Amino acid sequence: MSATFPFTTDRSLDNEPEAQELLARRGPVVPATMGPIEIWLALSYAACKQVLTDPRFSREEATRPGGPVTLPSAANPLVLTSMEGRRHARTRKLVASAFSPRMVALLEPRVQEIVDSLLDESPVDLVSGLCVPLPTMVICELLGAPYSDAPDIRRWTGRLMTGRLTQEELREVEHEVQGYLADLVEEKRLRPDGKLITALVLAHDEGGHLTSSELLANLQMLLAAGHDTTVNQLGNSLLTLLRHPAEMQRLIDDPTLMGTAVDELLRFSRLMAATLPRVTTEAVELDGVRLPAGAAVLPVLSSANRDPSVFPDPDRLDVGRDDAAPLAMGFGPHYCLGAQLAKLELRIALTSVLQRFPGLRLAVDESSLTYRMECNVRALVSLPVTW
Numbered sequence: 275m276s277a278t279f280p281f282t283t284d285r286s287l288d289n290e291p292e293a294q295e296l297l298a299r300r301g302p303v304v305p306a307t308m309g310p311i312e313i314w315l316a317l318s319y320a321a322c323k324q325v326l327t328d329p330r331f332s333r334e335e336a337t338r339p340g341g342p343v344t345l346p347s348a349a350n351p352l353v354l355t356s357m358e359g360r361r362h363a364r365t366r367k368l369v370a371s372a373f374s375p376r377m378v379a380l381l382e383p384r385v386q387e388i389v390d391s392l393l394d395e396s397p398v399d400l401v402s403g404l405c406v407p408l409p410t411m412v413i414c415e416l417l418g419a420p421y422s423d424a425p426d427i428r429r430w431t432g433r434l435m436t437g438r439l440t441q442e443e444l445r446e447v448e449h450e451v452q453g454y455l456a457d458l459v460e461e462k463r464l465r466p467d468g469k470l471i472t473a474l475v476l477a478h479d480e481g482g483h484l485t486s487s488e489l490l491a492n493l494q495m496l497l498a499a500g501h502d503t504t505v506n507q508l509g510n511s512l513l514t515l516l517r518h519p520a521e522m523q524r525l526i527d528d529p530t531l532m533g534t535a536v537d538e539l540l541r542f543s544r545l546m547a548a549t550l551p552r553v554t555t556e557a558v559e560l561d562g563v564r565l566p567a568g569a570a571v572l573p574v575l576s577s578a579n580r581d582p583s584v585f586p587d588p589d590r591l592d593v594g595r596d597d598a599a600p601l602a603m604g605f606g607p608h609y610c611l612g613a614q615l616a617k618l619e620l621r622i623a624l625t626s627v628l629q630r631f632p633g634l635r636l637a638v639d640e641s642s643l644t645y646r647m648e649c650n651v652r653a654l655v656s657l658p659v660t661w
């Protein structure tokens with residue numbers, strides 16, 4: 275029987291049994307249908323890693339009309355996610371020079387202050403009390419925007435990360451976000467503040483600056499790519515720990531495990547079934563399977579992160595695990611540009627919650643937890659807790 279994507283996996287599960295079973299029974303690369311499109315599912319760790327690094331798997335080809343688009347907002351030709359080769363390298367270097375490790379490191383004390391102030395309120399729902407406000411406030415801090423803009427940012431990013439937007443809906447929300455960002459850019463040109471937008475405005479190389487449309491499109495992508503992912507990875511990580519009290523206790527007893535724990539939670543808690551699709555530019559062998567030129571291929575992160583040939587006993591959560599890098603934030607040239615920031619937020623938030631509330635437990639029966647179904651990522655509606 276032909277496989278289909280999206281999978282129908284119950285969102286309450288940390289894993290994706292459908293994808294894991296396909297990998298175990300049918301092998302590392304399997305043909306499937308995604309709506310009207312025929313697509314190859316890259317299920318193994320090796321296959322996913324090759325799709326993410328081998329230049330014969332093209333993002334640019336995948337974003338052409340009629341291509342396999344899973345996230346319309348990531349298909350704009352001006353954004354990093356739909357570029358490749360020299361054009362991608364140049365734009366990425368300019369964006370990365372502004373969004374530098376130094377800029378992220380400087381945010382650390384501010385992230386801790388935000389987490390502390392949110393936890394001072396003793397939130398009884400960790401989604402509305404911590405997971406949602408933290409990344410929104412951090413994005414405002416990063417951009418140099420006032421916190422009062424947070425509700426709008428939240429609304430726009432939620433829409434941009436929906437896979438089901440029509441072209442018209444996408445244009446509408448883009449118009450709103452880009453109008454907002456254009457005003458913010460103008461303000462930073464007049465009053466530079468040393469934050470991300472100012473740094474992006476100033477970023478240049480021998481080819482000059484980013485054009486104003488490139489600047490706005492990529493700022494919009496930073497907002498969208500960085501928001502729903504972090505909000506929901508934080509919620510999923512907390513739920514996974516609540517479901518594994520012995521591993522949670524290990525972390526409380528030895529907070530130095532938090533570095534590996536953040537990676538293990540990214541591997542284990544299945545934020546998204548797959549990352550962005552690619553199209554082959556020539557015939558290519560993928561983990562032993564011959565694909566023709568022009569084939570659409572989807573890197574299925576949920577099975578790659580549970581591939582038993584790379585992660586022994588993959589369905590066991592082990593906060594000290596360091597077998598291999600999980601692929602939850604991609605790999606290679608498009609590796610998540612916000613990884614350092616997202617991991618900083620996760621590390622500080624999880625450490626602070628466990629230190630403050632070592633007796634943390636769910637306040638409701640697990641079966642009553644619900645998920646936002648319109649969302650491309652696994653997104654808890656609320657996480658009621660007590661301690």
Ligand code: HEM
Binds near residue numbers: 355496501603605612
């Ligand atoms: C837990 C949180 C996050 C997860 C799981 C995540 C995941 C990913 C993944 C899987 C990719 C690779 C896409 C591909 O190659 O198909 C990616 C790329 C990207 N991410 Fe993240 N991300 C997170 C947080 C962030 C944050 C906080 C930001 C920025 C504020 C960000 C900005 C980006 C950008 C700009 C790219 C595109 C890079 C390129 O194409 O060169 N992400 N992310």
